[in-house]
Amino acid sequence: METTKQLTLRFASIIPYEESDPFPLENIPFGVFVNPNEQEAHCCTRVSSFVIDLALLENDRLIEADNVFRISSLNRFISKGKDYWLYVRKTLQQLLTRDNPNSLTPEQLAKYAFNSSDAKMHLPLKIGHFTDFSSSKNHAQNIAVMFKGKDGSLHNNFVHMPIAYHSRASSIVVSGGQIRRPKGQLRMGEWGATDKLDFELEIGTIIGNANKLGHPVKLQQAEDYIFGYTLLNDWSSRDILLWENVPLGPFNSKNFCTTISPWIITAIALSPFKHPLPPQDPQPLPYLHSPSNFTYHIDLSVSLSTGKTEQTILTSNFKNMYWSPTQQLTHHTVTGCNLQIGDILGSGTVSGKGPRECGSLFELSGGESIVLENGEERKFLHDGDIVTLRGQCKGEGYVIGFGECTGTVIPALDNSEYY
Amino acid sequence: METTKQLTLRFASIIPYEESDPFPLENIPFGVFVNPNEQEAHCCTRVSSFVIDLALLENDRLIEADNVFRISSLNRFISKGKDYWLYVRKTLQQLLTRDNPNSLTPEQLAKYAFNSSDAKMHLPLKIGHFTDFSSSKNHAQNIAVMFKGKDGSLHNNFVHMPIAYHSRASSIVVSGGQIRRPKGQLRMGEWGATDKLDFELEIGTIIGNANKLGHPVKLQQAEDYIFGYTLLNDWSSRDILLWENVPLGPFNSKNFCTTISPWIITAIALSPFKHPLPPQDPQPLPYLHSPSNFTYHIDLSVSLSTGKTEQTILTSNFKNMYWSPTQQLTHHTVTGCNLQIGDILGSGTVSGKGPRECGSLFELSGGESIVLENGEERKFLHDGDIVTLRGQCKGEGYVIGFGECTGTVIPALDNSEYY
Ligand SMILES: [Ca+2]
Ligand SMILES: [Ca+2]
Ligand SMILES: [Mg+2]
Numbered sequence: 001m002e003t004t005k006q007l008t009l010r011f012a013s014i015i016p017y018e019e020s021d022p023f024p025l026e027n028i029p030f031g032v033f034v035n036p037n038e039q040e041a042h043c044c045t046r047v048s049s050f051v052i053d054l055a056l057l058e059n060d061r062l063i064e065a066d067n068v069f070r071i072s073s074l075n076r077f078i079s080k081g082k083d084y085w086l087y088v089r090k091t092l093q094q095l096l097t098r099d100n101p102n103s104l105t106p107e108q109l110a111k112y113a114f115n116s117s118d119a120k121m122h123l124p125l126k127i128g129h130f131t132d133f134s135s136s137k138n139h140a141q142n143i144a145v146m147f148k149g150k151d152g153s154l155h156n157n158f159v160h161m162p163i164a165y166h167s168r169a170s171s172i173v174v175s176g177g178q179i180r181r182p183k184g185q186l187r188m189g190e191w192g193a194t195d196k197l198d199f200e201l202e203i204g205t206i207i208g209n210a211n212k213l214g215h216p217v218k219l220q221q222a223e224d225y226i227f228g229y230t231l232l233n234d235w236s237s238r239d240i241l242l243w244e245n246v247p248l249g250p251f252n253s254k255n256f257c258t259t260i261s262p263w264i265i266t267a268i269a270l271s272p273f274k275h276p277l278p279p280q281d282p283q284p285l286p287y288l289h290s291p292s293n294f295t296y297h298i299d300l301s302v303s304l305s306t307g308k309t310e311q312t313i314l315t316s317n318f319k320n321m322y323w324s325p326t327q328q329l330t331h332h333t334v335t336g337c338n339l340q341i342g343d344i345l346g347s348g349t350v351s352g353k354g355p356r357e358c359g360s361l362f363e364l365s366g367g368e369s370i371v372l373e374n375g376e377e378r379k380f381l382h383d384g385d386i387v388t389l390r391g392q393c394k395g396e397g398y399v400i401g402f403g404e405c406t407g408t409v410i411p412a413l414d415n416s417e418y419y
Numbered sequence: 420m421e422t423t424k425q426l427t428l429r430f431a432s433i434i435p436y437e438e439s440d441p442f443p444l445e446n447i448p449f450g451v452f453v454n455p456n457e458q459e460a461h462c463c464t465r466v467s468s469f470v471i472d473l474a475l476l477e478n479d480r481l482i483e484a485d486n487v488f489r490i491s492s493l494n495r496f497i498s499k500g501k502d503y504w505l506y507v508r509k510t511l512q513q514l515l516t517r518d519n520p521n522s523l524t525p526e527q528l529a530k531y532a533f534n535s536s537d538a539k540m541h542l543p544l545k546i547g548h549f550t551d552f553s554s555s556k557n558h559a560q561n562i563a564v565m566f567k568g569k570d571g572s573l574h575n576n577f578v579h580m581p582i583a584y585h586s587r588a589s590s591i592v593v594s595g596g597q598i599r600r601p602k603g604q605l606r607m608g609e610w611g612a613t614d615k616l617d618f619e620l621e622i623g624t625i626i627g628n629a630n631k632l633g634h635p636v637k638l639q640q641a642e643d644y645i646f647g648y649t650l651l652n653d654w655s656s657r658d659i660l661l662w663e664n665v666p667l668g669p670f671n672s673k674n675f676c677t678t679i680s681p682w683i684i685t686a687i688a689l690s691p692f693k694h695p696l697p698p699q700d701p702q703p704l705p706y707l708h709s710p711s712n713f714t715y716h717i718d719l720s721v722s723l724s725t726g727k728t729e730q731t732i733l734t735s736n737f738k739n740m741y742w743s744p745t746q747q748l749t750h751h752t753v754t755g756c757n758l759q760i761g762d763i764l765g766s767g768t769v770s771g772k773g774p775r776e777c778g779s780l781f782e783l784s785g786g787e788s789i790v791l792e793n794g795e796e797r798k799f800l801h802d803g804d805i806v807t808l809r810g811q812c813k814g815e816g817y818v819i820g821f822g823e824c825t826g827t828v829i830p831a832l833d834n835s836e837y838y
């Protein structure tokens with residue numbers, strides 16, 4: 001590592017890293033890890049390859065806190081509000097910048113920082129509710145073809161509102177786990193392990209503020225209700241989905257597992273990467289209409305590891321979304337639904353226009369198999385496959401990385417576990 | 420009140436009540452109320468018109484407990500498990516039975532019991548997740564006609580599995596509140612207050628045990644995962660539903676509010692009222708098939724109060740369900756979804772076959788208006804209308820009542836609250 005490359009645009013970090021490091025001082029993501037000395041879950045941030053324990057910083061009064069970090073979720077921290085999020089971010093940046101009166105000494109740093117390879121990450125939130133949207137026009141079009149055949153067209157409400165379904169919060173797990181291949185009803189009268197296990201590349205919006213039941217969140221205020229974003233893999237069973245989806249939407253095909261990345265990238269860290277939404281036509285109703293609706297320019301990719309090979313099978317970008325996270329949030333509350341801190345809104349699969357820009361294997365393969373570089377083929381996921389979502393924003397002289405969101409498919413249970 | 424009528428079949432209560440009382444000692448429902456002396460939420464039971472504070476009984480060591488009752492939800496109590504539920508039930512029955520060595524003295528009773536009219540009931544649970552099923556064949560048929568016109572037929576998956584969607588837990592409220600008429604997208608390009616606000620008469624199944632993610636609950640074990648049942652009104656907006664439902668199911672049309680009754684009637688209290696399911700044809704797949712699948716014989720009714728008149732507008736019975744609560748529970752977990760203590764499974768609207776046995780106004784009116792006894796008409800709910808669900812099981816010499824599940828419709832907010 002060359003010293004000349006260590007400096008980012010704005011910060012000279014006491015932890016050396018290169019310009020391409022996903023976790024520079026501009027990032028300051030939040031997560032929860034198991035402190036290896038105390039064997040206790042604490043809130044943390046990350047700089048380069050170091051996880052920094054916020055509970056220990058609080059202990060030593062280096063951050064003013066109200067017992068919000070020695071706990072296995074970020075919810076209490078988030079509930080302190082936006083001004084406090086900014087205070088903690090700024091304080092961490094000062095503690096970790098060189099030649100600052102508050103810089104940590106090397107001895108202090110050694111006390112608070114853990115190598116990320118020694119840090120077992122924990123689900124960062126107590127997630128009350130998980131709602132999943134469909135807001136990529138390309139994805140919705142691809143799915144319509146799956147359901148209705150070649151002539152399937154986008155449903156006529158898609159351009160009028162960000163369509164969504166309530167999904168299942170209890171089965172959200174943190175990156176790194178195993179995903180059991182589900183068994184269920186695959187078609188009429190047919191029982192078995194799903195043949196069509198798929199991933200969905202999504203961004204999760206983390207709710208940072210609660211509205212009162214019966215009182216919608218106006219679009220102009222919606223940004224104040226967002227704490228940050230994660231990567232989200234909405235594991236899906238396409239055969240179970242097709243059989244159950246009409247008339248009440250996805251259920252068993254989605255509720256068996258969803259994986260999120262361990263780091264929440266804050267809205268403030270992402271603000272330089274705001275990107276205008278593509279034009280919305282027709283113009284949305286007034287409660288969803290604003291000239292300043294935005295998405296983010298986030299480069300996304302999915303890699304597949306088969307045991308024999310690992311390769312990036314698709315790339316996409318969050319700028320491709322038709323509906324913005326703020327429009328999703330406002331629409332969620334329009335009839336009066338109350339959001340709670342720690343709720344997650346899935347963006348919906350992020351698919352671009354190109355043939356390699358689909359956010360799911362189903363769309364990528366178009367019903368055929370894709371051929372990997374070593375000749376292996378995949379129509380859907382096999383047991384043992386490892387799926388990894390990645391995301392990053394490229395700034396001037398620095399990168400805001402999302403880290404990884406990964407999971408390994410394991411074989412279905414024996415029938416004797418079911419009946 | 421005549422003394423000769425005070426005695427129920429099995430218990431001579433220290434609190435006198437008649438045979439028709441919905442809360443005899445055979446019932447022993449559980450709820451949470453605000454103790455008017457301490458202004459603090461405590462777990463409680465009810466006998467006749469008295470609410471009995473379980474936290475005070477624990478204080479005085481009349482129930483062995485582990486600090487599970489001085490808290491604003493039943494979740495901790497429920498998490499102690501089935502043997503403990505039975506111990507508490509039995510202990511309460513003994514304390515409240517006359518001529519028993521453990522009977523409470525009148526002075527003790529005066530200390531622990533509060534007149535129900537002085538007791539403000541609280542939401543009885545911390546509800547992690549709310550899933551709503553569609554399991555009444557009559558209701559599903561009626562709804563199919565709504566969506567597809569006169570020739571609409573039951574979707575072909577209905578007889579193969581208990582169809583469900585994940586709904587919204589945060590907007591569940593306890594009986595007695597106000598329901599704000601929602602605004603939203605009523606039709607393509609049309610914004611406004613819903614014209615088609617409706618109720619749905621349902622039974623809520625309260626989950627009493629958690630399964631591990633990835634591990635389904637077998638049908639034979641499903642009963643062990645149920646703590647009890649409540650009345651549940653799944654308030655619905657039919658115009659918003661029709662516009663949003665395809666392709667991902669109900670969302671804004673359902674997530675604005677759901678009301679449950681304050682008392683959870685335990686599975687053990689209901690066990691004498693088990694009723695065989697109607698025949699299932701075709702025979703379900705093995706994971707849903709059991710000759711001992713059951714529902715309950717629960718008489719249900721809905722009354723409507725318009726301010727000028729109040730009348731019972733429909734009656735139904737839980738015995739009419741096509742799928743059992745245990746089949747619903749097992750199906751929910753089949754792909755591996757983990758249920759948690761305090762989750763609620765809505766039965767789906769309980770509609771019978773007769774024209775006055777529908778579980779919603781929409782079905783009752785069949786698109787026309789119903790005419791009330793005083794000549795008023797209703798197609799859907801008006802502002803100011805009060806909807807009350809009631810339920811009871813008639814035993815030999817006693818009744819197990821569910822109490823009431825009521826809510827008042829209040830006018831929509833002004834547009835300035837939305838944009
Ligand atoms: Ca999805
Ligand atoms: Ca319902
Ligand atoms: Mg999922």
Ligand SMILES: [Mg+2]
Nearest residue numbers: 653654676677
């Ligand atoms: Mg509802």
Ligand code: NI
Nearest residue numbers: 694695716738
């Ligand atoms: Ni009967």
